[in-house]
Amino acid sequence: MNALKGMRPVEILLVEDNPGDVRLTREALRENKLKVNLTVAEDGEEAMGLLLKQGDYVDAPDPDIILLDLNLPKKNGREVLEDIKGNPKLKSIPVVVLTTSKAEEDILRAYASHANCYIAKPIDMGQFIKVVKVLEDFWFSIVKLPRDGSFE
């Protein structure tokens, strides 16, 4: 409905330290017809550096959506989420928490910190790819994202 017609790719920031999960996400996204530009941050500090365009990251793209793991080195995902949603310049970017944790406490805390949604990452590869597809179907074809006008 929106991004699918777009001229520019959807910018996704994936904050994930597990190379296997990065590869799987990349593969799942590649199966879709949608043009996607995936930027990967391997820890929480790198994620914030990219988002705030600090130091080496002055030319980092503005993400349309952020996929955030919770358990990360240096600065964990819970802090990254609080930093994003507490920053007037960043808070409108949708953050999808994508994590192996199924703890009720993590789910509640993420929503209380204004995560846009929380997905428990399945361990099974086929299930994981299915989750990424459902996520794409919702966020990139049904939802209106901020800066949506720039897709057209």
Added chain:
Amino acid sequence: MNNEQKIGGPRLLLIEDIPGDIRLMKEAVRERGLDIEMHVASDGEQAMSFLRQQPPFEHVLLPDIILLDLNMPGKDGREVLAEIKGDDNLKTIPVIVLTVSCSENDIELCYKLQANSFISKPVRLENFIAIVDSLHNFWFTTVSLPRSGKRG
């Protein structure tokens, strides 16, 4: 994925003043045979009484998810969104804005007010069905919702 959410069906609060749109949403859910417990609040004041469990809503259970129209008489959707997301008791409930407005300003404002996602409201039944399908596949079968463990 989230089997516990399938027991008893998720509770959805639709905040919508236009009878035709309420009917279309109900038809789309019925058409798909989805097990969703839908409640309707037809204006902002009624929605907030429902969510704060004030008379005559003392005995209702809080919804798992809220679909919110923006343009309503009296207290409009933007105010309702700000109140929900400013209330410690309610802010973890995902709010999906569903509106005919496609203005960049409304999209940006709603995400800044911590709407969980923003969808433009279709006019035709088949498009309502597509949205209900995507909402169901994403929010009720893929996402972990807060309080999902306390269902039933």
